[in-house]
Amino acid sequence: MRASLVVAVLALAGLLGPPGRAADGRRSDAEAMSPALRAMQQDDAANPGMLSVLDGEALWSAKAGGAGRSCADCHGDATVSMKGVAARHPAWDAGRGSAVDLAGRIALCRTERQDAAPLPPESPDRLALTTYVAHQSRGMPIAPPDDSGLRETRARGRTLFTTRIGQLNLSCATCHDDLAGRRLGGTPIPQGHPVGYPLYRLEWQATGSLQRRLRNCMTGVRAEPYPFDAPELVALEAYLMERAAGLAMETPAVRP
Amino acid sequence: MARALVNVPKTAKRGEIVDVKALISHPMETGYRPGPNGRLLARDIIDRFACTYNGTEVFAIDLHPAMSANPYLAFSVVATESGTLTMTWSGDKGFRQSETVAIEVA
Amino acid sequence: MAERDPTRRATLAFGLGAAALVVVRPARADAARRDAAIRAFTGGAEARAGRITLDLPPLVENGNAAPVTVTVESPMTEADHVRRIALVNERNPEAEVFTARLGPRSGRATLSTRIRLADTQRITALAELSDGTFWQDSADVIVTLAACVEG
Numbered sequence: 001m002r003a004s005l006v007v008a009v010l011a012l013a014g015l016l017g018p019p020g021r022a023a024d025g026r027r028s029d030a031e032a033m034s035p036a037l038r039a040m041q042q043d044d045a046a047n048p049g050m051l052s053v054l055d056g057e058a059l060w061s062a063k064a065g066g067a068g069r070s071c072a073d074c075h076g077d078a079t080v081s082m083k084g085v086a087a088r089h090p091a092w093d094a095g096r097g098s099a100v101d102l103a104g105r106i107a108l109c110r111t112e113r114q115d116a117a118p119l120p121p122e123s124p125d126r127l128a129l130t131t132y133v134a135h136q137s138r139g140m141p142i143a144p145p146d147d148s149g150l151r152e153t154r155a156r157g158r159t160l161f162t163t164r165i166g167q168l169n170l171s172c173a174t175c176h177d178d179l180a181g182r183r184l185g186g187t188p189i190p191q192g193h194p195v196g197y198p199l200y201r202l203e204w205q206a207t208g209s210l211q212r213r214l215r216n217c218m219t220g221v222r223a224e225p226y227p228f229d230a231p232e233l234v235a236l237e238a239y240l241m242e243r244a245a246g247l248a249m250e251t252p253a254v255r256p
Numbered sequence: 257m258a259r260a261l262v263n264v265p266k267t268a269k270r271g272e273i274v275d276v277k278a279l280i281s282h283p284m285e286t287g288y289r290p291g292p293n294g295r296l297l298a299r300d301i302i303d304r305f306a307c308t309y310n311g312t313e314v315f316a317i318d319l320h321p322a323m324s325a326n327p328y329l330a331f332s333v334v335a336t337e338s339g340t341l342t343m344t345w346s347g348d349k350g351f352r353q354s355e356t357v358a359i360e361v362a
Numbered sequence: 363m364a365e366r367d368p369t370r371r372a373t374l375a376f377g378l379g380a381a382a383l384v385v386v387r388p389a390r391a392d393a394a395r396r397d398a399a400i401r402a403f404t405g406g407a408e409a410r411a412g413r414i415t416l417d418l419p420p421l422v423e424n425g426n427a428a429p430v431t432v433t434v435e436s437p438m439t440e441a442d443h444v445r446r447i448a449l450v451n452e453r454n455p456e457a458e459v460f461t462a463r464l465g466p467r468s469g470r471a472t473l474s475t476r477i478r479l480a481d482t483q484r485i486t487a488l489a490e491l492s493d494g495t496f497w498q499d500s501a502d503v504i505v506t507l508a509a510c511v512e513g
Contacts, residue, residue, distance in 0.1 A: 036419045036429045040476075045263035045277040048326040055259050055281075186506040187423065202424035203511055205283070205325035216512045256423030273469030286478075288455045309467065317462040322454045322478045324427040330474040334467050 020195075022246050029190035030250060032181075041196075041254035049131065049200035049252025052124075052207040056132025059125055065116025071129070074113065078136055084143070086134035087249055090238040092147040099153040099234050103130045103198075103209055107229075121228030127207050131198040134251035142195065142249060144242045157239025160232055166223030172236075187256070193244035194237070196253020207252060210237055258282055260355045262343055267360045268335035276307060276315075277330045278343050280353070286321035302327060302347035310339040319347075335361045392452060396486065399450045399457035400498070403488050409498035416449075416487035416499040425479035425505040432487045434471035434497065444471035446490040453483035479505050 021027035030038055044050050061072040075081045089102040100108065106129050107119045119126035144150070161172040175184070176192035183189065197210040204212075211233045215225035226232045263277040280302070287299025299321065306316040314333050333341070338361045346352045400409065417431040434444045443466050449459040459477050471489070479485075486500045 034419055034421065034423060037423060040427075040429060043277075045261065046279065046328055046330070048279060048281075048328070050261055051259045051279065051281045051326060054261060202426045205426050219512070286455070312467075313463075314467040315462070315464055317460050317473075319460050320456055320458045322451060322456060322459040324476040324478055328474075328476050331462075331464070332468055332470045332472060334469040336467070 020248060020250075026191060026193060026244065026247060028193060028195050028247055028250060028253075029255065030196070030253060032188045032190060033254075033256065037202075037254060037256065041250065041252075047200065047252060047254055049198070049207050049254060052128045052131040052198065052200075053135045053252060055124070055128035056130070056135075059129050060132060065110070065114035067113065067115040069114050071109070078133060082133045082136040084137050084140050086137040086251065087140045087143050088145050090150070090153070090234055090241065091145060092149040092153075094149070097149070098231065099150055099238050101211075101234050101237050102134060103127075103211075104229060104234065106130055106133065122209060122212060127198050127209065130209065131207055131252050134198060134249065137249040138251055140249050141246050142241055142244050144238070144245055150238060153235045153238045154242050155239075156232075157235035157237070160236050161239055166218065166221035168221040170221045172217065192240070193247055194240050195244055195247050196250035196255070198251065199253035199255055202254070202256050210240070258345075258351075258353055260343070260345070260353065262341075262355050262357050264341055264357045264359055266358070267362065270335065270337075270361050272335045273332050274335050274359070275330060275332050276341065276343075277328070278305070278307075278355075279326065279328045280345055281326055282345070282347075282351075284321065284323055284325045284327060288321065298348075300348045300351075302345045302351060304346050305329060306344050307331070307333070308342045308344075309333060310337065335359060337361050395457045396450050396452040400486065400488060403446070403448045403450075403461070403490070404496045407494075407496050409488055409496035411499065412497060413491075414447075414487055414489045414497040414499045416485065416501045418485055418501040418503050420502065421504045421506060422479065423506055425481070427476040428479050428503065428505075429474070430477050430485070431472065431474040432489075434489045434491075436471045436491065438466055438469055438471055440466050441492070443492045444468075444489050445492055446488075447471070447473055448488045449477070450486050450488070451477075451479070451483060453481040454478065455480070459485075479503060481505060 020031055030041060040046050060078050061070050063070045086102050090099040093100045103126055107126060110116050110119050164171045175189050179189050180191040194210045198207050200207050211228055214233055214236055218225035259281040261279040265274050268274050282302050283300060285297050285300040287296065289297050291297040301321055303319050306313055315331050319327065338359065340356050340358055342354055342356045344354045413435045415433045418428060422428040432447050436442060436444045444464055446461060446463055448461040450457050451459055462473055464471060482504045484500050484502050486498055489497045
């Protein structure tokens with residue numbers, strides 16, 4: 001009863017609100033943060049995630065690997081060519097017959113196009129390039145592509161999202177759909193829309209990926225997390241981006 | 257080299273008070289945190305930051321482990337003349353890094 | 363805060379938050395150590411209330427980075443300015459947080475940064491003026507317990 005009232009109020013506010021919220025009550029978790037933390041995210045000179053953006057910008061034009069090519073040699077000016085790209089990932093890779101997230105796409109480019117050493121998951125360079133590319137979509141609405149392969153991936157992601165796991169026997173949906181907006185241990189339970197990844201998490205004291213966050217959640221409910229780059233994690237990412245469709249990208253976001 | 261981000265207005269009127277924001281990538285390892293093997297990780301922090309304006313120190317600060325990782329500092333200076341502001345961070349393990357920014361004062 | 367009972371808090375936090383936030387603290391600075399740090403700054407002189415304002419959110423979501431601003435009322439002239447600003451705490455392993463040196467060329471006596479808070483506690487800001495007087499302001503801050511921390 002109270003929850004539905006909150007949703008109704010949010011929906012009403014969404015009609016007039018910033019792109020961080022949708023008319024149906026979905027909203028960026030930034031909206032539940034303190035003004036101080038929102039200010040930290042909004043001021044590029046204070047947002048520590050911008051350090052990763054700057055690292056990524058430098059890497060973008062650095063030649064690498066046996067091919068002696070930089071990202072810029074093929075893709076040109078990222079502020080033009082990469083605009084909106086993160087808002088459309090994970091994307092379907094027809095050649096592979098699988099969904100690929102943005103970090104995975106960058107890692108593939110690294111080995112296949114640049115003939116360079118692989119960028120391991122959560123390595124500073126992979127995070128920096130991903131943050132820099134995703135930053136080019138800041139302010140743009142999340143726009144998951146319509147693709148039959150992706151539809152299956154998302155369906156798998158949705159199943160994973162709603163399946164109870166771990167010793168605590170909780171699903172993602174238990175907290176982030178059913179209990180979002182309520183409190184756990186003094187902090188609000190977020191809706192969990194991945195609008196700002198890679199993001200700077202105060203807890204991590206560093207920039208990290210959505211996969212890192214998903215693995216945290218799994219450990220939190222005492223489940224065995226899937227390894228980085230596992231198809232299950234990409235499927236969850238694909239479902240979450242569809243669930244967040246229309247919300248504005250914030251990369252690099254700041255979260256507690 | 258650690259990534260640093262320094263924000264100073266490019267131009268200012270003579271006598272105007274301008275805001276300086278300085279952010280640098282650094283773990284600020286406190287020396288009180290256990291590592292994966294259970295032993296305390298050695299302290300590794302930036303313990304001093306200074307800003308000089310055409311060679312004269314106009315702001316300096318001593319930092320302790322209670323400062324956040326990737327330390328952020330915002331302060332102000334009076335735009336007295338055109339020239340260079342130099343930010344220098346120094347600390348444990350011989351850490352030392354400088355960034356310069358130009359300011360044009362009309 | 364309603365949830366002061368540690369058992370209840372820990373349960374709510376999946377038993378994870380408490381363990382991860384309270385890292386090993388071999389030497390916890392208590393109020394006496396804070397007072398010692400204040401004396402070290404003032405040289406034993408009295409630090410009065412007024413002129414200095416410590417701006418710190420009453421509730422921070424994560425103790426790893428609490429935004430803090432210290433402002434001192436001062437014309438910042440050659441004759442009348444702030445020489446030093448310091449911040450001290452009472453529950454971190456060390457009482458000192460920072461000591462800044464400024465002067466007439468600062469224009470304004472204000473400083474913003476981000477600090478670590480090991481626990482809910484009182485933070486004190488201090489200023490030394492060019493006339494040799496000392497001023498102080500304190501603020502209480504509650505560090506909320508993160509529910510789902512990495513661990």
